[in-house]
Amino acid sequence: MATRLVEVQKLKKWFPIKGGVFSTTVASVKAVDEVSFFINQGETLSLVGESGSGKTTAGRTLLKLLQPTSGKIIYKGKDITKLTPNQMRPLRRNMQIMFQDPYGSLNPRMPVGDIIQEPLDVHGIGTRKERKQAVATMMETVGLRSEYEKRYPHEFSGGQRQRIGVARALIINPELLVLDEPISALDVSIQSQIINLLQELQQRLNLTYLFIAHDLAVVRHMSDRVAVMYLGKIVETAENDELFDHPLHPYTQALLSAVPVPDPEVKRERIILQGDIPSPVNPPSGCHFRTRCPYAMPICKEQEPLVIEVAPGHTVACHLLTKK
């Protein structure tokens, strides 16, 4: 039986927009709007969706790097939503995040050995000697020569910097790693190296990943389960093959059909969506997708569709599935 490592229930994160003379809240960016999902121990859940759909915000709120507006975060059966930063401290080392940008996220004035060691210092783990040893081991683990520890980030390539980011995230032996677009900024021939590294480490160290990405080919290769986001909502969740082979939500269908495939002899049926993604400040009423949905019906404007389980582990939020 799979055990749940983390779960969020009706998680909401709204960012207030201040305005007027008294700087009152005039509106909100509904970045994450009542989403629910869970991640089992040792698996990869991917969060996909277009830019601005709320993936990064969901990942950061899950780790409580952002305080949720409402909803619940349950880590190993314990409700951590209301924990103070101090109370979070012992849990912090179990959850790490790695960012998209291998250039911006590393301190340019620190040698990479110190960058990788920093989380150990912060959490006061090990003696000085043990920390040094751990850094050397971790550098080798991610495929960096340990004698490079005195070098600075700018002396490394994009792929190597991403390895430094992985080493830093893994040094305190976390259980959960949020990977926010970890390969998007890399060259094509380097992406596969980092994908392989992430998969190998996951198996070796029994890591749990929340993988945020927009490249659906990579998502298919990496994930156990996939959740699709649109304008702050999760519209569909399913196991990898189920989602890619039998997408049920009209947005998932359009998203998958829009992916170009590297084979000129494959001609795929394409659903071209009209228009742009609306603003998360004023999302459409009812179903957020209805302004671009080829199947929109009157009810879609009036009522928000409920999330229903159509097959074991396959959930969809769309009125088409409840219509008789």
Add this chain to the structure above:
Amino acid sequence: MDNREVLVDIKNLRTFFYTEDGVVPAVDGIDLTIHRGEVVGLVGESGCGKSVTALSIIRLIPNPPGKIIGGEIFFHGEDLLKKNEEDMRVIRGDKISMIFQEPMTSLNPVYTIGDQISEAITLHQKIDAAEAKKRTIEMIRLVGIPEPERRFSQYPHEMSGGMRQRVMIAMALSSNPDLLISDEATTALDVTIQAQILDLMRGLQKKLGMAILIITHNLAVVAEMAETIAIAYAGKIVENASAKEIFKSPRHPYTYGLLQSIPKFTEKKTNEPLPAIEGMVPSPYHMPKGCRFNPRCPFATEKCREEEPEILELTPGHLVRCFHPIES
């Protein structure tokens, strides 16, 4: 076997940058042929010289530090490298248009998009303001922007990234060019918006018949769009063939490695590692001796480390730069 008229014929183009840190051989052996009405894809990783090739064609290489130091670029049979700036301006306005990755930097934020498209139109055609406005609205409609009359008086910042890219395409096509160069024009867009723009470009190409040079690092985009594909590595074309051939029987070890290494969207999940290309792209300041791919190539021999391979036509229409090409 191609009896279509040749529109662009680039022969051994070399464009270098002379920087404080040394010489960058950004483009050092680019050969490329584009026929009338043909869609050609130029693919390669960051820094391999794709944009420099495009800027060389339209002669907009910043000098200093850049300089085209060799080769020929025939356009309608005439070498663009021998043209003066006056002639080039006419060609850029009339015959060759280019669109870029970030439309915001190429659109002027203080003018409405209507004004900007009208200006592009009146630059090449002697027509009055009323006629220009009429044509502008036609162009806005042509690129699929709803409510063209209202959009005419909007500013770039009032539009989404996809809309702005449509405006760029409208401006680029307003002169009815023979060649459209698209440099990573859809890279920054979301996949559903990318699909819209690619669909638009495909439709307009059929309707207007211009040739397109699509520059991208995305193999899937060229698989869908291009008839012919050129693969660049470290400033050189290493393989050039029909899209079908490139994907079915790649002959250059780099092309082969790249195709093997990308995850396939249509394949079920396995726990097998991807067959990755080891190592990394060489620094432009320290290009390896011999074949530039040799430090990463599993088939490299002593010869590869000493001599530079020429690009050769192995089978009709299939050109490869390699001493030990992969069997087809």
